[in-house]
Amino acid sequence: MSSEPTTARTTASSLQLAIRQDLINGVFPAGTKLRIRELAERYDVGTIPLREALSRLCNTGFIDAIDQKGFRVSDVSDEELQDITQTRQKLESLALREAIERHDGEWEGQVLAAYHQLKRLPLHLEGPEKNINPDWERAHDAFHETLISGCPSKWLKRFCATMREQTARYRALSAGIGHAEQRDVDAEHAAIVEAIVQRDADLACSLLTGHFAATSRLVARLLKD
Numbered sequence: 001m002s003s004e005p006t007t008a009r010t011t012a013s014s015l016q017l018a019i020r021q022d023l024i025n026g027v028f029p030a031g032t033k034l035r036i037r038e039l040a041e042r043y044d045v046g047t048i049p050l051r052e053a054l055s056r057l058c059n060t061g062f063i064d065a066i067d068q069k070g071f072r073v074s075d076v077s078d079e080e081l082q083d084i085t086q087t088r089q090k091l092e093s094l095a096l097r098e099a100i101e102r103h104d105g106e107w108e109g110q111v112l113a114a115y116h117q118l119k120r121l122p123l124h125l126e127g128p129e130k131n132i133n134p135d136w137e138r139a140h141d142a143f144h145e146t147l148i149s150g151c152p153s154k155w156l157k158r159f160c161a162t163m164r165e166q167t168a169r170y171r172a173l174s175a176g177i178g179h180a181e182q183r184d185v186d187a188e189h190a191a192i193v194e195a196i197v198q199r200d201a202d203l204a205c206s207l208l209t210g211h212f213a214a215t216s217r218l219v220a221r222l223l224k225d
Contacts, residue, residue, distance in 0.1 A: 012052035015045055019053060023062050023073065024168055025131045034063065034071040060165050078223050081170050085216040088163040092148055092212075093205040095160055099150030100201040107150035108197060114139075114146040115193045119186055137168075143189065147196075147208070167212075170219045183214060 019039075022028060040050055054071045057063040063071050099107060118139040125131045141164065148160055188211045195204035 011045060011049040012056070015043060015049055015053040016056050018043060019057060020060075020062060020168075021134050021137070023057075024137065028073045030073050030076045032073045033066075034073065036070075062169065076169065076223065078220050081216055081219055081223070084163060084166050084170070085212050088160070088167060089209045089212050091156065091160050091163060092144075093209055095148035095151040095153070095156050096196075096208055097201045097205055098152065098156075099148055100196060100199055100204060102150055102152070103199065104150050110146050110149065111193055111196055114143045115189060118143045118189065123185070141168075147192070167215075171215055183218070188214070 028034065034054065036047055036050060039054075040047055043050070054063055055065070058065050058071070061074055064074050066072055118136070121136040121139050122133055123136050125133050144164055145161065148157055151157055188207070192204055192207045192211065195207055
């Protein structure tokens with residue numbers, strides 16, 4: 001049996017991650033039409049895995065399909081940002097509260113480990129572009145996933161994962177101006193973890209909500225400018 005289909009899927013998966021990171025870093029600005037031939041040359045791949053990767057990114061909201069014939073980078077807007085932020089605040093606060101109320105020591109240990117893994121990584125890559133460090137991006141996603149992993153509801157965690165994916169591009173927009181605002185993202189994460197350790201669900205959920213709101217405010221200001 002030929003391994004070609006499996007190889008194609010593997011290529012599409014790797015390609016999806018590469019394009020996603022470039023989208024997060026602003027390589028392709030919002031509204032940009034994505035031309036298959038140019039992308040195939042850029043990533044040195046065939047058109048079949050490329051189209052599959054782009055189709056997968058359509059499901060995450062990063063890319064829009066144009067009349068089933070092409071693709072473009074999804075637009076960003078303050079209205080969508082506020083909708084995503086508020087929905088995520090509600091869902092993840094509910095999931096975090098349920099996780100804390102379970103008093104699962106193993107989960108608390110996983111939260112601490114995820115936080116320390118994130119803390120040791122720099123937010124930005126070296127260089128004037130101030131691109132987000134892909135390792136930090138993955139660790140940050142893992143940290144927030146771990147925060148709610150103690151929640152018993154699989155569906156709630158699935159919805160949270162969808163909203164977390166939608167915030168990735170917006171969060172990247174805020175990363176470049178975070179220092180100008182003297183925002184200490186690590187301190188925000190540390191405070192959430194401490195509240196979890198103390199099993200203070202009200203405080204932990206309040207801090208998590210504020211953490212999301214801080215990012216939203218920075219991005220909203222950037223979009224208006």
